[in-house]
Amino acid sequence: VHGSKFVSFCGGEWNTVHIDDIRSLDYTEMPPTSELIGKQIYELFTYKNKESEVCEISTFQRRKLNVCVQSAASKLDDQRGSEDRIFNRIQDLVLLLTENEYTFSFLRTLCTRLTNLLKEQYEYSNDPNNDWLLQTANCGEDIQSSGTFRKAINLRINNTITPLLAD
Secondary structure, rough: OOOOOEEEEOOOOHHHHHHHHOOOHHHOHHHHHHOOOOOOOOHOOOOOEOOOOOOOOOOOHHHHHHHHHHHHHHOOOOOOOOHHHOOOOHHHHHHHHHHOHHHHHHHHHHHHHHHHHHHHHHHHOOOOOOOOHHHHHHHHHHHHHHHHHHHHHHHHHHHHHHHHHHO
């Protein structure tokens, strides 16, 4: 049982943990699964406007966009075949995603547009029961190949966002 203790045959007290509690850095800022229930993916990228005029972008949003933007850029096919142009495009994206004076503006704009695209995609799906979290939980293959439910959720989010950014 998660969070309990037991005494081993060799002596000494052992603590039990769930494998999802031992996370790589990619999952450290991911919202708990309980907070994802009833939410659509586009709601994860709606940046919060606290009491001030300044909108905040969470660490989860920043990291997720960083991974997906770079993944989307690698999927772009340059019709001219110029490797320099592809390299420059990725270099510009990395610069925009690195902490500087343009980062917040770029991420805010990216979050807004991504939220709009995902919301539009959700509304046109004509499926009122489109519960991505439940679909992920019900897909044993995704969980089996990912290793854990949280990793399957993370993969589902990446696979939803990356193609939108590449188009």
